[in-house]
Amino acid sequence: MLNDTKHQEMILKAKEFNDKYLYPIAKTLDDENRPPVELFDIMRAEGFFGNHYGIEYGGGGLSSVTGYGIATELAKASAGVALMLHVHFMAIDTIIKFGTDEQKQKWLPDLVSGKKISAYVISEVEAGSDVASMKTVADKDGDDYVINGSKYFCTNGEIADLYVFAAKTDKEMGAKGVSVFVIEKGAIGMTISKPIEKMGCRSSITTAVHFKDCKVPASSMLGAENGGFKVAVFGLISGRLGMASMGLGIAEACLIESSNYANKRVAFGKPISSMYSIQEMIADMHIKIEVVKYMLEAVANKRDSGVDYSLDTSVIKAFTAEVVNEVCHNAVQIFGGHGYVKGNPVERYARDGRLMDIGVGTSEVLKMVIGSTVLRNFSKNN
Numbered sequence: 019m020l021n022d023t024k025h026q027e028m029i030l031k032a033k034e035f036n037d038k039y040l041y042p043i044a045k046t047l048d049d050e051n052r053p054p055v056e057l058f059d060i061m062r063a064e065g066f067f068g069n070h071y072g073i074e075y076g077g078g079g080l081s082s083v084t085g086y087g088i089a090t091e092l093a094k095a096s097a098g099v100a101l102m103l104h105v106h107f108m109a110i111d112t113i114i115k116f117g118t119d120e121q122k123q124k125w126l127p128d129l130v131s132g133k134k135i136s137a138y139v140i141s142e143v144e145a146g147s148d149v150a151s152m153k154t155v156a157d158k159d160g161d162d163y164v165i166n167g168s169k170y171f172c173t174n175g176e177i178a179d180l181y182v183f184a185a186k187t188d189k190e191m192g193a194k195g196v197s198v199f200v201i202e203k204g205a206i207g208m209t210i211s212k213p214i215e216k217m218g219c220r221s222s223i224t225t226a227v228h229f230k231d232c233k234v235p236a237s238s239m240l241g242a243e244n245g246g247f248k249v250a251v252f253g254l255i256s257g258r259l260g261m262a263s264m265g266l267g268i269a270e271a272c273l274i275e276s277s278n279y280a281n282k283r284v285a286f287g288k289p290i291s292s293m294y295s296i297q298e299m300i301a302d303m304h305i306k307i308e309v310v311k312y313m314l315e316a317v318a319n320k321r322d323s324g325v326d327y328s329l330d331t332s333v334i335k336a337f338t339a340e341v342v343n344e345v346c347h348n349a350v351q352i353f354g355g356h357g358y359v360k361g362n363p364v365e366r367y368a369r370d371g372r373l374m375d376i377g378v379g380t381s382e383v384l385k386m387v388i389g390s391t392v393l394r395n396f397s398k399n400n
């Protein structure tokens with residue numbers, strides 16, 4: 019797959035896009051805590067918003083290796099841009115899986131082309147890992163539902179045209195009382211907060227979303243009423259692949275920066291790259307990055323084969339988080355004090371990489387999921 023000409027062409031486009039447009043403004047985006055809206059038209063024209071989706075949805079029919087490979091490339095320049103894309107993919111995936119034909123026709127072509135951008139809004143201030151404890155409610159009112167409550171940590175809030183969100187249609191039923199809806203920007207009663215000031219991934223925008231007596235038509239529900247928990251967590255499957263692809267980009271960028279620096283930086287009369295402890299750090303970084311690359315290709319191919327790849331994405335996301343933590347640590351270490359100074363790219367990558375252990379399922383929760391699944395599989399087999 020990696021030798022596939024179309025794949026190579028798209029990755030080259032992403033690299034050229036980085037060199038020409040994204041690297042030059044990456045620091046500004048980080049300073050200003052904002053996405054590169056001025057580049058969206060170019061990104062649309064390049065097909066970055068959904069070229070790996072089927073032609074029937076307006077995509078280019080390319081592989082997931084290519085779609086997530088582009089995200090990895092963009093993350094090398096500015097990680098939040100990859101985050102923006104993979105959250106958009108989470109919404110698209112969920113509509114493809116649970117949408118009716120009518121819903122798919124209505125929303126997918128504009129999303130896949132990037133004409134419209136989407137958000138995936140599950141978390142609340144007091145409900146993150148514990149999704150089912152959400153407080154936002156959706157009360158039936160004729161052909162509509164009336165939404166009240168607030169969502170938090172909405173990636174793409176404000177720039178999104180369409181929000182896939184979860185609310186309780188039965189407050190007493192925990193996970194069995196959740197439903198998922200699609201709402202379009204501008205709905206009366208829906209307001210988006212100012213951007214939340216984040217530690218990293220600042221080239222993605224994160225907001226709260228508030229609903230006050232906000233009506234959504236019943237026809238915009240994805241899946242069944244009270245059957246939304248599985249819908250809400252479905253998007254997380256590809257979201258974890260997205261996080262891993264972003265993490266790989268951050269890690270590769272750290273390796274490039276710190277290898278170049280180690281070859282140039284002189285201490286005790288010789289380049290620090292000639293010292294074993296620096297070589298060892300570079301070796302550890304390279305080895306783990308290579309493993310993530312192979313894993314990512316395998317998991318992306320599994321996604322395209324149509325079989326269940328949910329455990330695989332938890333595994334690759336949790337593993338990549340560990341790799342990114344170590345790689346970012348080593349990169350700052352190789353730069354010494356200069357890596358600890360604002361404006362140095364590895365300082366930014368270290369902040370961006372910190373999200374790997376948190377977003378789309380914390381590492382602790384993923385290990386709980388992986389551990390319990392593995393144990394269940396063993397108990398089935400014996």
Ligand SMILES: Cc1cc2nc3c(=O)[nH]c(=O)nc-3n(C[C@H](O)[C@H](O)[C@H](O)COP(=O)(O)OP(=O)(O)OC[C@H]3O[C@@H](n4cnc5c(N)ncnc54)[C@H](O)[C@@H]3O)c2cc1C
Pocket residue numbers: 105138139140141143144145146147148170171172173174216219224373376377378379380381382383386
């Ligand atoms: C930059 C950013 C972007 C985000 N984008 C989105 C988005 O677009 N859409 C969206 O819906 N959400 C988004 N999130 C929210 C994200 O998914 C949550 O932050 C994450 O799921 C963790 O939830 P929490 O922050 O409430 O932490 P909590 O769930 O309160 O966890 C706090 C700590 O307790 C631990 N913990 C919790 N439960 C368990 C358990 N059962 N076992 C062991 N340890 C546990 C956690 O691992 C963590 O260490 C985003 C977050 C960030 C920071």
